[in-house]
Amino acid sequence: MTNKNAKRTGMASSVVSYPDRGPWGNSKWRGNASGHLYRELFEQVKPKVFVDPMVGGGTSIEVAQEMGIEAYGLDLFEGFDAVSDDILTKVGKHADLIVSHAPYSGMIKYAAPGGMWGDKNDPADLSQCIDDADFHEKMQMVLLNQRRATRPGGYYGTLIGDWRRGGKYTCYMAEMLARMPSNELAAVIIKTQHNCVSDFKSYGAMKMPRIQHEYLCLWEKRSVSAVVLLSTIVKEGQQRVSGTWKNIVRLVLQALGGVAPLEKLYAAIAAAAPEQLKTNQHWRAKVRQTLQLHADIFQRKQEGVWAVA
Ligand SMILES: C[S@@+](CC[C@H](N)C(=O)[O-])C[C@H]1O[C@@H](n2cnc3c(N)ncnc32)[C@H](O)[C@@H]1O
Structure with missing residues (x-):
């Protein structure tokens, strides 16, 4: 039987909202997170050792220390x-939980002149990435770095939002999920965003609703070697590419x-998927291989003529 009066600890559901950020950390640090998020996460995961590799105004660490957690x-x-x-290497031991909170859209600058704390253009600063592709690549390295420093059975994760500008919508979380081993994904928690700069803009004429959420993505480190991990990531990436080829041809x-x-098919594919072809000079062979591999979808009608089965 559940006691309705018992104080809830941890996260009750995969959707969380904290209108008040709480007393922890520096509330003036731009892009700071609510301490309640970390408090509930710590109650849920019960880490003994916690690391925040992008600590900013120190919110997570203050919450952890208050709860008696060894925090870096x-x-x-x-x-x-x-x-x-x-x-x-920096921390000197494995952690039970490592959560990052990266500057994800370049909207808030950190090391740059006029930024939160810096005065230089620094390629290491994640708020100064060249483009989304640069950010996605670097964040995969960050997550693998976090994973390496997590003990087997522990959790690593990141707090990340979406961004829309000039009609382009970027879902950074989706890119991360695609780049990390799917068998380690443990939770995607949606957090309502409060007090954003964008809250004060006028949205009357907008075609789509404004973004008012972030995600806390958590992976559980399975006890596998680095080689197995990398081969899983590569295999999943290849499966995605081959699935894309199958759909393009179909x-x-x-x-x-x-x-x-075939010649007509090549010409139509070249016109329809030029980006796909740029990275694969043997794409005609790839088309033939795709046709031959998926007998459930494609049928050879006669020499050099193919049909959807
Ligand atoms: C959104 S803020 C974190 C805010 C923090 N969660 C808080 O509540 O105050 C992002 C932080 O990432 C840091 N950062 C940017 N690039 C980094 C990198 N390559 N390595 C480590 N930290 C980085 C910035 O200096 C900034 O403090």
Whole structure:
């Protein structure tokens, strides 16, 4: 039987909201998070050792210390680069929980002139990434770094939002999920955002609702070797690419009326998926291989002529 009057600890559901950020950390640190998020996460996961590799105004560490958790806060402003410096070496031991909170859209600058604390253009600063692709790549390195410093059975994760600008919507979380081993994903928690700068803009004329959420993504470190981990990541990436090829060939063949000679198929694919072809000079062979591999989808009608089965 549940006692309705008992004080709840931990996260009750996968959707959380903290209108008040609480007393922890520096509330003037731009992009700071609510301490309640960390408090409930710590209640849930019960770490003995916690690391925040992008500690900013120190919210997470103050909450952890108040709860008697051994906590380590690192940040680029102290010279620690979570992309290229090893967390495990820096902390000197494995942690039970490692959570990062990266500057994800470049909207708030940190090391840059006029930024939160810096005065230089620093390629290590995640708020100064060249573009989204640069950020996605660096964050994969950060998450693998966090993972390496987590004990087997412990959790590593990140707090991250979405961004829309000039009609382009970027879901950073989706990119991270695609780059990390899917069998380690433990939870995606949606957190309502309060008190953002964007809250004060006028949204009357907007076509789509404004973004008012972030995600806390958590992975559980399974006890596998680095080699197995990397081969899982590579295999999942390859499966995604080959699945994309299968869909491209099928869609183009359907658009050609369901049956077409190879030359016509090549020409239509070249027009439909130029980005896909740039990275694969042997793409014609890839098309033929895709047709031959998926007998449930594609059928050879005669020499050099293929149809959707
Ligand atoms: C959104 S803030 C973190 C705020 C923090 N959660 C809080 O409540 O105050 C992001 C932090 O990432 C740091 N940062 C940017 N690039 C970094 C890197 N490569 N390595 C470590 N920290 C980095 C910035 O200096 C900034 O303090």
